[in-house]
Every structure is written in C-alpha cells, then in structure tokens.
Amino acid sequence: MLGLACFVIVLRIANCAASSPNIVLIVIDDLGWDDISLHGSDQIPTPNIDKLAAEGVLLENYYTQAICTPSRGALMTGKYPIHLGLQYDVIQGAQPYGLPTDFKIMPQYLSGTCYKSHIIGKWHLGHSRSELLPTRRGFHSHFGFRLGHSDYFNHWGEESSPVKNEMYAGLDLWSNEVPIKKYHGTYANDLFTKRAISILETHNKTTPLFLYLAHQAVHVGDGENPLQAPLSFVKKFEGKIYDEKRKHYAAMVSAMDASIGELMHGISTNGFAENTIIFLTNDNGGPTNGMASSGSSNHPLRGCKYTLWEGGTRGSALFWYPKKLGAGTYKGMAHITDVLPTLLTASGNAVAGNFDGYDLWDALSTNAQPRKDLLYNIDPVTHSWAVRSGDFKLITDNALNGEYSGWYPTVESVNLTRTVKCGSASKACDGSKRPCLFNLAADPCEENDIFDERPDMVRKLMVKLNEYQTSMRPMENRPNSAAADPARFDFVWMPWEDYELGGLQNPQRRSQ
Numbered sequence: 001m002l003g004l005a006c007f008v009i010v011l012r013i014a015n016c017a018a019s020s021p022n023i024v025l026i027v028i029d030d031l032g033w034d035d036i037s038l039h040g041s042d043q044i045p046t047p048n049i050d051k052l053a054a055e056g057v058l059l060e061n062y063y064t065q066a067i068c069t070p071s072r073g074a075l076m077t078g079k080y081p082i083h084l085g086l087q088y089d090v091i092q093g094a095q096p097y098g099l100p101t102d103f104k105i106m107p108q109y110l111s112g113t114c115y116k117s118h119i120i121g122k123w124h125l126g127h128s129r130s131e132l133l134p135t136r137r138g139f140h141s142h143f144g145f146r147l148g149h150s151d152y153f154n155h156w157g158e159e160s161s162p163v164k165n166e167m168y169a170g171l172d173l174w175s176n177e178v179p180i181k182k183y184h185g186t187y188a189n190d191l192f193t194k195r196a197i198s199i200l201e202t203h204n205k206t207t208p209l210f211l212y213l214a215h216q217a218v219h220v221g222d223g224e225n226p227l228q229a230p231l232s233f234v235k236k237f238e239g240k241i242y243d244e245k246r247k248h249y250a251a252m253v254s255a256m257d258a259s260i261g262e263l264m265h266g267i268s269t270n271g272f273a274e275n276t277i278i279f280l281t282n283d284n285g286g287p288t289n290g291m292a293s294s295g296s297s298n299h300p301l302r303g304c305k306y307t308l309w310e311g312g313t314r315g316s317a318l319f320w321y322p323k324k325l326g327a328g329t330y331k332g333m334a335h336i337t338d339v340l341p342t343l344l345t346a347s348g349n350a351v352a353g354n355f356d357g358y359d360l361w362d363a364l365s366t367n368a369q370p371r372k373d374l375l376y377n378i379d380p381v382t383h384s385w386a387v388r389s390g391d392f393k394l395i396t397d398n399a400l401n402g403e404y405s406g407w408y409p410t411v412e413s414v415n416l417t418r419t420v421k422c423g424s425a426s427k428a429c430d431g432s433k434r435p436c437l438f439n440l441a442a443d444p445c446e447e448n449d450i451f452d453e454r455p456d457m458v459r460k461l462m463v464k465l466n467e468y469q470t471s472m473r474p475m476e477n478r479p480n481s482a483a484a485d486p487a488r489f490d491f492v493w494m495p496w497e498d499y500e501l502g503g504l505q506n507p508q509r510r511s512q
C-alpha cells in the first residue's frame with residue numbers, strides 16, 4: 001500500500017492546442033460614438049476600422065462602463081465592477097489599490113491551452129505594488145504604461161498628490177517591469193504599433209497568441225496641449241476642420257486608425273489572417289463638450305464619459321473572424337463583460353465561470369439574444385445608477401453634478417447620415433434629481449421620459465437594482481499616498497508599496 005502511494009504520479013499535461021485561434025484584443029481609449037466613420041459621420045474617416053467592421057460582426061447594441069478602470073476590470077474578468085470593488089472612479093497615480101488579485105483575469109483563463117499573452121499599452125488596473133501588475137497576472141510581457149494617461153511624447157504621467165493643487169509627475173513607460181527612458185520624443189502610438197508588429201513577427205506558432213493592444217489613443221495626453229497628434233496627421237484636417245480642438249482630436253483618431261491598418265498588415269504578412277479573432281472596442285464614451293480638453297463627440301447620444309447616459313456607455317465594438325463568423329451585425333444586447341466568456345468559448349477554454357457576462361459566441365452567428373438585462377453601474381458615491389431590462393432603461397445620474405448630461409452636437413459636422421437617429425426632446429428628464437425611464441428602442445437618445453406611463457416597468461427595474469445592490473462588494477478605492485511620489489524614485493512611477501512592505505530603505509531606482 002505504502003509503495004503504491006509512493007508511485008502516485010501527478011501528471012501535469014498542459015492541454016496545449018496549436019490550433020486554437022489567436023486572439024487580438026484592441027481597446028481604444030475614450031473614443032466617442034461620433035468619432036469614427038462607422039456610425040455614419042464622415043468627418044473623421046477611419047477606413048481601417050470600417051474595413052474590419054465590414055468584414056466582421058458589428059455589435060449594434062453593445063455597452064461598456066462609463067470610465068477606464070471599471071471598464072478594463074470588467075473586460076479582464078467578465079464581471080460587473082460592483083462585483084470587483086471598482087464601482088467608483090478610476091485609479092489615480094498615487095492611489096494604492098487595484099483590481100484585487102483574487103480575481104482570475106483573461107490571460108490566466110487562456111493559459112489552459114497555453115496561450116502566450118502580451119499586453120501593449122495601457123493597464124490601469126493597479127500599479128502601487130508589483131502583485132497588481134499585468135506581468136504578475138498571466139501576461140508574459142507588458143510594453144506600455146500603467147496609469148490612466150500620460151504624455152504621448154515624453155511618457156510622463158502627471159497626477160494629483162495628497163496635497164491640494166500639488167501634482168506628482170514621473171516616467172510611466174515600461175518594458176515588463178523596467179522603466180524605459182530612451183523613447184523620450186517618440187509618439188506612443190508608433191511605439192505600440194511597432195511592438196505589436198514585432199510580436200507578430202517573432203511569435204512561435206506552436207502555441208496560440210493572445211495580444212491585448214490597449215491603445216493610449218485617443219485619450220487626451222498630459223501637459224498644456226493635451227490633444228497630441230503627429231503633425232502629418234494634423235495636416236490631413238487643415239482646411240477641413242477649423243475648430244482647433246476637433247482638428248487635433250481628429251488627427252489623433254486618424255493616427256490610431258492608421259495604426260490599426262499597420263497591425264492588419266502585420267497580421268496578414270505574418271500568416272495570422274486565417275486563424276485570428278479580433279475584438280475591437282472602446283472603453284467608454286468620449287469626454288465631450290470640452291471636458292478633459294478633448295474634442296470628441298457622442299452625437300446624437302446623450303451625455304458623455306463618466307455618465308451612465310448612452311453617450312458614456314453605448315460602445316463601438318466588433319468581432320472579426322471571417323473564417324467562422326462572416327460579415328454581419330449582431331443586434332442582441334451585449335456588454336463588455338461578455339467578451340471574456342465569449343472569447344473563452346472561441347478559444348477552447350470554455351469554463352463554467354462565475355461571470356456576469358454571457359457567452360455570445362454561438363449567438364454571433366445565429367443572432368440569438370441570451371442577454372436580456374444589463375447593469376450599467378451602481379456608484380455609491382455619486383449616487384448614480386442605471387439598469388436595463390429589454391429595451392427599458394431606468395437611470396439616475398448625478399456624476400459630475402449632472403453637468404454633462406445634455407446633448408452635444410459634433411462641431412462643424414454637417415453630414416447627418418447616421419446609424420442612430422433621434423427625434424426631439426419632448427419630455428426631457430433631468431435625471432440628477434429623480435429616476436427617468438426610457439424605451440431605448442424607440443428613443444435611443446433618452447429624450448422622452450416615460451416614468452409616469454410605466455409604473456410596472458419602474459417597479460420591475462427597481463427590484464433588479466435592489467438585487468444587484470445586495471451583491472455589491474465594498475469599494476477598493478484608497479486616497480492618494482505621499483509615498484507614491486515619483487520624486488522618491490528618480491522620477492519614475494514605481495510600485496511604491498513594495499518598498500514599504502519589504503521594508504526597503506533606499507528606493508532610488510535608475511531607469512534605462
């Protein structure tokens with residue numbers, strides 16, 4: 001008996017499948033609904049994204065969270081931010097928290113069939129201690145940045161400190177866990193595109209590839225002129241767009257679209273076109289109406305980034321996998337939490353996970369509609385929440401004191417051949433004072449409140465809201481910490497908590 005026990009051998013055979021499709025996940029930061037030509041406006045042509053949409057499956061009824069960190073958390077885990085502790089705000093540079101490490105994330109799920117996983121660009125799910133970094137959570141490499149935004153050329157991030165009106169600033173560009181100084185002056189877009197191409201060129205095809213390209217574009221950069229685009233792209237819009245902000249913003253969008261064209265070229269020349277699934281999405285609506293100095297637009301949708309109105313949450317997204325999916329549109333309701341379970345099924349890693357998201361893989365071909373409800377969010381700090389059942393949406397939104405809850409036409413845009421058409425606000429509802437009810441099928445622009453007409457639906461949605469509220473996890477948010485100051489680390493945004501936890505005395509760190 002004893003002998004037998006000694007010979008129990010645990011076979012650890014990884015179920016590697018070279019035939020699993022490669023996955024390229026593209027996230028565009030802060031892209032507004034009316035900032036790409038996909039939705040009918042031809043003011044900013046985005047031919048490369050349009051081509052992907054024409055060859056792939058465009059999601060017509062798709063939603064993200066209203067801001068970066070919650071959206072990226074939802075994307076990586078398939079869970080609503082209320083179940084991650086990320087329901088309020090984004091992680092700022094000096095705040096010591098992140099997506100809790102007890103949650104398994106996308107590359108960790110994909111490791112079941114031996115995907116080699118790389119992230120390029122923005123992380124924004126925690127950087128105050130090393131265990132929160134993507135390189136400790138299933139990604140084999142990270143080339144990019146960790147905070148929410150930075151300067152596209154010098155790669156410094158500037159963020160609030162614990163002292164009012166005082167900012168912390170430092171380098172935030174990394175090759176894995178080493179800070180990189182040598183790209184001072186090179187446009188972030190170009191760096192990230194080159195890195196993506198080099199991964200495609202060197203990937204060993206005996207294992208499937210998972211490439212997460214989280215663009216810095218088209219979030220505003222830092223500094224006095226935050227709409228940062230190369231001059232060659234600004235020139236394309238001279239004499240076409242006269243508003244300076246919109247013109248520079250258009251150039252940023254155009255540079256991002258060109259990068260996607262280069263990526264697609266890299267995909268085809270390196271033999272990935274046949275067996276690669278692409279999913280492209282924005283992470284939240286555009287910060288329109290001058291907010292955050294961006295020139296973006298969500299026209300004709302209501303509201304903008306930070307708000308749970310459609311302009312902040314209705315997303316632009318598509319799946320591309322011509323071999324299996326063909327071309328078309330998916331009309332069913334979809335949410336950014338659906339992406340993980342859907343890709344897992346496509347990759348042969350399907351798990352009966354504890355997801356808020358739905359596996360839409362088969363539905364994309366059959367147009368079945370498994371998702372009937374949607375939680376936009378519950379933000380316990382600003383008391384903003386919205387919930388949906390079928391076409392009906394109940395919303396109270398007090399983000400930014402309700403100041404960005406209106407409709408903001410696109411500057412200088414005259415071509416109104418758009419995919420979403422609105423009527424006029426005959427029964428507008430403030431939404432910051434009391435809940436409003438809308439039928440989005442008839443009223444995608446949230447112009448006509450039907451709260452009084454449909455008490456039955458209001459009741460039904462309130463019950464759902466209460467159910468979600470009961471399942472909410474405490475918020476992870478922490479205040480800014482003086483220990484984060486990059487000045488302590490040779491002006492680099494180091495994971496400062498490592499030094500505190502490890503009791504290290506001299507945090508001075510030289511970068512390359």
Ligand SMILES: *[C@@H]1O[C@H](CO)[C@@H](O)[C@H](O)[C@H]1NC(C)=O
Binds near residue numbers: 205
């Ligand atoms: C690719 O990986 C396989 C399996 O690990 C290995 O045998 C092969 O030599 C690798 N090819 C290259 C070009 O590195």
Ligand SMILES: *[C@@H]1O[C@H](CO)[C@@H](O)[C@H](O)[C@H]1NC(C)=O
Binds near residue numbers: 040042415416417
């Ligand atoms: C508006 O866009 C449509 C579709 O892209 C195009 O056919 C039309 O010529 C454009 N009209 C104007 C006035 O630019």
Ligand SMILES: [Ca+2]
Binds near residue numbers: 067068219
């Ligand atoms: Ca964002």
